[in-house]
Amino acid sequence: MDYAGVKLDRSDGPSLYDQLAEALASAVAGGGLAVGERLPSERELAGVLGVSRTTVVAAYRELEARGLARGHVGRGTFVVGGAEADDEGAPFAWRGKLASGAGRLSDPALRALVGETRPDTVSFAPGMPALDRFPVDAFRRLTDRVLRRGAEASLGLLPTEGHPGLREAIGARSGAGREEVLVVSGAQQGLDLVTRCLVDPGDWVVMDRPGYLGAVQTFLSAGANVVGWDFEKADTGELGDLLLRHRPKLIYTNPTFQNPTGLTLPLPKRREVLRLARRHRVPVVEDEPYRELGFAGSSPPPPTLRDLDESGLVVHLGTFSKTLAAGLRLGWVLAPEAVVEQLALVKARSDLFGNAVSQLVATEALATDLFDAHVASIREEHERRHRALAHSLERLLVPGALSWRAAEGGLYLWCRLSGPGLDSSRLQEEAARVGVSFVAGRPFYADGGGDRRIRLCYTSLPPADIERGIGRLAGLLGEANGQTVPLASASRPLV
Numbered sequence: 001m002d003y004a005g006v007k008l009d010r011s012d013g014p015s016l017y018d019q020l021a022e023a024l025a026s027a028v029a030g031g032g033l034a035v036g037e038r039l040p041s042e043r044e045l046a047g048v049l050g051v052s053r054t055t056v057v058a059a060y061r062e063l064e065a066r067g068l069a070r071g072h073v074g075r076g077t078f079v080v081g082g083a084e085a086d087d088e089g090a091p092f093a094w095r096g097k098l099a100s101g102a103g104r105l106s107d108p109a110l111r112a113l114v115g116e117t118r119p120d121t122v123s124f125a126p127g128m129p130a131l132d133r134f135p136v137d138a139f140r141r142l143t144d145r146v147l148r149r150g151a152e153a154s155l156g157l158l159p160t161e162g163h164p165g166l167r168e169a170i171g172a173r174s175g176a177g178r179e180e181v182l183v184v185s186g187a188q189q190g191l192d193l194v195t196r197c198l199v200d201p202g203d204w205v206v207m208d209r210p211g212y213l214g215a216v217q218t219f220l221s222a223g224a225n226v227v228g229w230d231f232e233k234a235d236t237g238e239l240g241d242l243l244l245r246h247r248p249k250l251i252y253t254n255p256t257f258q259n260p261t262g263l264t265l266p267l268p269k270r271r272e273v274l275r276l277a278r279r280h281r282v283p284v285v286e287d288e289p290y291r292e293l294g295f296a297g298s299s300p301p302p303p304t305l306r307d308l309d310e311s312g313l314v315v316h317l318g319t320f321s322k323t324l325a326a327g328l329r330l331g332w333v334l335a336p337e338a339v340v341e342q343l344a345l346v347k348a349r350s351d352l353f354g355n356a357v358s359q360l361v362a363t364e365a366l367a368t369d370l371f372d373a374h375v376a377s378i379r380e381e382h383e384r385r386h387r388a389l390a391h392s393l394e395r396l397l398v399p400g401a402l403s404w405r406a407a408e409g410g411l412y413l414w415c416r417l418s419g420p421g422l423d424s425s426r427l428q429e430e431a432a433r434v435g436v437s438f439v440a441g442r443p444f445y446a447d448g449g450g451d452r453r454i455r456l457c458y459t460s461l462p463p464a465d466i467e468r469g470i471g472r473l474a475g476l477l478g479e480a481n482g483q484t485v486p487l488a489s490a491s492r493p494l495v
């Protein structure tokens, strides 16, 4: 179909989305669009027609409601029926029924991180620790111990706030009382709850730029306006200006071994962030999944914002996902007691008390030395894998194709592509075809950017796999730099 030829009447007549939906429906009926054909992405079609993305989204919804198209997260929208689609027996068009809030989330990057890839893919994409070092036997012994207490004790109901022993143990490690701890199913749930409690549609949020892509999506899904604070420069003057201009509902930051840059906010900057937050009366959400993961022998990171805060304006998020395993789905929120109570009320609407066995086993893991010994061991292993990645990049890549800053902890290497016209999202697609995956930079920027950045997680792969994956990446980057330029954004076709 010739999308550029679609005529839209911009006078007072039918809405643009109605006209577009009609044009597409006629193309389906007339055979200009075949069953199975993928429609252009919403952004692409919006660009071609000079309309807003919302117009295209609404037109696609309309087609779905009529049973003419079907959207698949991460893959696009496809034509699914011809004129007969309105017949009884056509599959019910659920997407057309979505509430407006549910439809707001459009970037499939987060889902893609946990989605399926081809079986031999070397994946630098998901942020995972060295899971192959997980102490399975010791963990099984603790699980046995918990289950031997009987089903009632280990599989019964828990308070929404979490198992009291786990709240106590987490609090004790952070100088917090049990009442200041809420156990959640991962830091992501903590962030979602905090956002649901503090942010109304239209509110402003200031966050790291680049910053954790799950946070970008949580805030955008809540209907917030998100503005980035340049985390790499960490210019607190800029932060002050943003607070003054936007009067945000919260500041979100991941200050230690940050996702995706690996950088750590130094102590004076931490103090300044808190001073500004206090002055402008803005809560700070401090997300700290990587705090314990400095390389072995490195000096400890500066104190948390929560430790430095004297006025109770910090909500701190933690998780076992990056130290033990993401599959446990266990994290926590540290906040003043009244805030914990409010968060628990909201949590109970969708998650009354989380996974009891996980909570009980984690309590044991903190009480015995399983947790601390394991963290000490992966800090060493992660450093070894970081060295392996740096070595592979230096040895296998065309000189200058990629630049990066060595990490001192955490899980990620944040890289800049240097080839002419290279686009990281395009490279990501090409890389999937040759069996290597990583995360392209764009989803880490709420307000645009990242086209030349990629994030590599080096901790989840043994050195031999790291070398194999970088070998595949090197092949692609070599092609791009050899001017075949299959990856240049300018050559990207419409569909």
Ligand SMILES: Cc1ncc(COP(=O)(O)O)c(C=O)c1O
Binding pocket: 127, 185, 186, 187, 188, 189, 212, 214, 254, 259, 287, 288, 289, 318, 319, 320, 321, 326, 330, 331
């Ligand atoms: C900064 C940050 N916050 C939260 C999460 C999500 O953690 P969880 O698995 O505990 O939900 C991640 C995971 O990558 C992260 O990097």
